[in-house]
Amino acid sequence: MKNRIITISREFGSGGRTIGKLTAQKLSIPCYDHELIEKLSEKSGFDPKYVSEQSEYTIKSRLLSNMFSSSRPYGGLNNQDYLWKIQRDIIIDIAQKESCVIVGRCADYILKDIADCLNVFVHADIDFKAERIVKIYGETSEKPEKRLIDKDKRRAAYYNYYTDSQWAKIQNYHIALNSGEIGIEKCAEIISSLY
């Protein structure tokens, strides 16, 4: 595979998605984030909102889901396993087609050994992230700190379930950046300079 792929794994609220977009702009290559959800929704027939949640976060109770998912229309797979399979195919397909940035969705693991990847992890201090999610997504009845912890816990659980690796393990990334300390723009600048 001749294309070069930048994968961006990120803590919720750290600005990883924005860094991905900025990096892609600098390098004049596409960035797949929401675009991936659209493709996944199209191919699976599920609603984009449902897909967005099921394709990156462990469902609250995997056990319950398995118990009640008795019909199993997809060759014995539950919805999340089915989406994982399609998502994997879509990511490999994209990487075969063009150089690009892919945000989240275990792309670092999926493309390991089959594509030339620069794997990035973006994180930040809790205050920075809390302020950011309130600004972007607004307030909810839950405290921002609780929302941050919950989302990342479910992201990590999803990653650890579908891969034989570990989310946020320092050795899995070519570069890891604290976006709050370094700055969103500078992060994109560093990443694109490594491309």
Place this chain on the structure above:
Amino acid sequence: MKNRIITISREFGSGGRTIGKLTAQKLSIPCYDHELIEKLSEKSGFDPKYVSEQSEYTIKSRLLSNMFSSSRPYGGLNNQDYLWKIQRDIIIDIAQKESCVIVGRCADYILKDIADCLNVFVHADIDFKAERIVKIYGETSEKPEKRLIDKDKRRAAYYNYYTDSQWAKIQNYHIALNSGEIGIEKCAEIISSLY
């Protein structure tokens, strides 16, 4: 504290020390690595070789050491605890005196909340590190891979014992770099651009 300190934590064989030296050169500030061992040896009265081993690696059996360290000449502390105490004082003293790079020795933890730090972690793939340690330190009866694992295990245990934090935890560093993939020179360039 007005000085700015770069702390470099690193896997054994990853070239973290070389990156520290290069970064310091680029910024025209001193780099403390062996210099720290000399200061520690001078202040404690212990041999530099002994100090080097005891000030960054957990002793093979802490329990045995405690059992046989019956004389405890340093106010009830064993040698390693005594060296930790002096090392801590020396690192704080250096950070108060000047901007600099400090390699290893829990400096990121010791200076947390008391100095303006840029905390860096350097790691690399095992093949890169194995080749590097054989080139630098020569062959031994033990396989390089075994030497790498052993050293990092003891470095991590030392860090985790003397701090209430965790060695190589991605969130503890402002930037983490895979030196084998990025290159030693480029790592130093990125770090100094963040200073």
